[in-house]
Amino acid sequence: MHVPTRLTALRPTLRRVPPLAVLLTATAALYLWGLGSSGWANAYYSAAAQSGAESWRAFFFGSFDAAGSITVDKPPLGVWPMALSVRMLGLSSWSILLPQALMGVATVAIVHHGVRRATGSSPAALLAGATFALTPVAVLMFRFNNPDCLLVLLLAGAAVATLRALDSPRAVWWVTLAGSLVGLAFLTKMLQAFLVLPALALVYALFAVAPWRRRVLHLLVAVGATVVAGSWWVVVVELWPASSRPFIGGSQHNSALELVLGYNGVGRLTGAQTGAVSGPKGWGHNTPLRLFDPGSGGQASWLLPAALVLALAALWLSRGTVTRARPALVLWLTWTGVTWAVFSLMNGIFHDYYTVALAPAVASLIGIGAHVVWEHRAHAHATWAFGAAVLVTGLLALVVLWPQRGWIPWLPWLVGALVGAAVWRVLVAHRRAIPVGVGFAATALLAAYVGPAAYSVETASTPHTGAVPHAGPGGGSGPSYAEDPVGDLLTVSSSPPDLTRLLVRHADDFTWVAAVTGANSAAGFQLATDRPVMPVGGFNGTDPNPTLAHFRRLVADERIHWFVAGGGRYVPEDGGETQPVTRTGSNDAVRIERWVSRHFTPQVVDGVVVYDLTFVTTPLTPSQVPDR
Known part of the structure; x- marks a missing residue:
């Protein structure tokens, strides 16, 4: 007679566990694992969180110190979750970094929801969520305390809210929510938040089911929501007597408006940032290939070429049809194109970790594009699209991994072998005039994800400190600075x-x-x-x-x-x-x-x-x- 074991009894329960719950649990484990090992991480914002936890005045203005001498050089919204956490849990590395890790899990859920709604496919949504969770720069930043974490969460929410508005009877409420989230993102990192506006406006103008006049009205409402949500703090600070508030850090005339228009505004694009500094080599080369060099490419660009290939192929293969996937593809493609162009060509301060802003778009394009192309896999164009996506992914992976081959010597060879096997399956399928199958899909996924997954695990297992963190091997402490208790421009002091x-x-x-x-x-x-x-x-x-x-x-x-x-x-x-x-x-x-x-x-x-x-x-x- 069969005697049920505990494992046998557990199996039906495990089958009922939603795949999304598994994804979010795994993401939380990755983002929370050894979280306190990074110490104060970016001590600049940790100090501001400490001050905000001690003084509500410092909290409101985003003051670096509780005495209120000067604010951080960003609006305070990115500091507020950390300061509240410190108030509740006490000052520690965990209390400062925990909000960002939870934001990362929430962003995975938002990406999953957006792709699931666009495709109706749970596997596609899981692929997108996993792609975001395993993006090395996302692992880096959601275990860190820069404002980019909250920025990405808010902008991803704005994108999904815009897509919900397209065919909703409550469209005006959804676009108001989208505009408000962009405004709050502006109060997190100022001008960078507006890089998504062309994508949101274009998609609503082209694909909303409302009549044109109503679309225009809705967009005006969204603009109003963005202005209100993004400007109220700036207005309050400008009207507040300067003698009774901290100096506005990053400005030269104690003005939040100057910070918006200058140091964190147009100056980021032109390089004319009064109050900025740069080393002898400036801020690197600004060319269309900036995001694909071995350093930047290992952050968020692993699947960027594949995302573009699959998304464009999906738009071509689904032409003439009316689906939720098409507006989603246009939104995320526009998001990717604008962000890529600005980051590649800007003359002002640029750090590789900024590319975390690409992660929701790349992940969503992978999920939606792969789903649509797979649905049309009997078409020869779909076969070639899969082959091209795998090939460009493999080439970029080798560009990133080959200079790091001393880290895991066999990893570039493994990626090359997997890419070769996947391309061979594409050629066989084309020659036999049959669609690619599950074997190709499994090989292609391994080829695409083994590199970023290895980078992500390395990133999660390595402490990161300083103002300029970097994902992947050798990025734990950023640049190698001379040891000095006083610190320097980009590294924190250590008080003996x-x-x-x-x-x-x-x-x-x-x-x-x-x-x-x-x-x-x-x-x-x-x-x-x-x-x-x-x-x-x-x-x-x-x-x-x-x-x-x-x-x-x-x-x-x-x-x-x-x-x-x-x-x-x-x-x-x-x-x-x-x-x-x-x-x-x-x-x-x-x-x-x-x-x-x-x-x-x-x-x-x-x-x-x-x-x-x-x-x-x-x-x-x-x-x-x-x-x-």
Whole structure:
């Protein structure tokens, strides 16, 4: 007689588990695995979250320090989830990084929903969700604390809301939601949020079932929602008395509107960003192939060529039909094209992790395009489309993996073999005039995903810190910087024990326990002491806050205890000597450090030069101590 075992009894239950639940659980495991190993990750935003958890005023403005000297150089929306998490759970790496990991799981669910609705296919939706979850830069960013996490979540939601509006009797509500989400995305990372607007507007104008006049009206409502949701914080800040709020970081005139139009606006495209800095090599080459070089290509571009091939083939094969897949393909293709063009050709600050904005589009195109082409696989054009998609994916994978062959030497050869096997099956199918089968599909999936999956596992298993994280092998600590407790332009300071004890001594008697040039240099000291530290000059050390006159007044009022020397430097990627950077904007930070060195006695604590600002060694003239 058969005796049921626990495993036998469990099988019917497992069969009832929705595939989406399995996908989301696996994604959560990948994004939460060893999450605390990255420490403060981007300490710049961790310090702002710490401050927001301590002060509602700092929370609202997105202030770097709880004392409210200066804001981060973005709107505060990306900091708010972290600050709330810290308020509830206490200050830790986990409490800061947990919201981003949950955002990643939510974005996978949104991508899955959008593809499922467009195709009616659960396998296609699962393929899209898995593609997004395994995109290396998505694994990187949703385990990190840059504002790109919330940006991608909001924009993916806006795209799916727009697609829902096309044939919904409540279209106006859906477009209002889409516009509001884009506006909130603007309050997360400003101008980058608007890269999706051409895609959303074009698809609604072309495919909505409403009459043309109503479509125009709906689009105007969506624009209004975007303006309201995206501008309210800017308006409040502009109307708020400047004397009772923090200086707006990233601006030169204490203006949120200037931040919108300049440093985080058109300046990103033209390179004319007052207040920005760059190393001797600037921000890399801006060409149409920027996203396909070995460094950038390993972030989000693994399946980008295949997504374009499959999407265009799907549009051709489904011509003359009315389906939900076609508007979805047009939306995600336009999203991909505009984002690709801007990222490739922009002259301003560009980092490889920005490409996480491509991940929802690429994943959706893969899911929808593969489904439509598979449905037409009896057509010769579908066979060739699958072959071309596999071939270009393999070529790009080899471009990315070959320079990294010392990491996993056999991986490029495995990818090459799988691609060769898949292409051979395509040729056989074409010669016999039969559609490609399940064997081809399995081989093609292995060929396409073994590379990004390996990169994703490597990314999840490696701690990432600093301002410029990078997915894949060797990207854990970003560039190799010289070791210095004060940090530099892009790496956080590390406060040694003796120095930390010195800084917190009599801390309650001062507004700021210390000041140091540059926000990354200030961040480590602030997180270590749990006391406000003033980042002189903001993130880059180029903001006019405080001015030299204002700093002298604060020193005279004994509101700053210590000054830490050596912050805000630039160290090249090869770890060599400090090099000068190209700086635009205020030079007050340089003047402040020179003034301090002339009038106060240096001390060396744990290898760090500090000045006690309450003990003047060179008498100050009346002109050096402004009237209060």
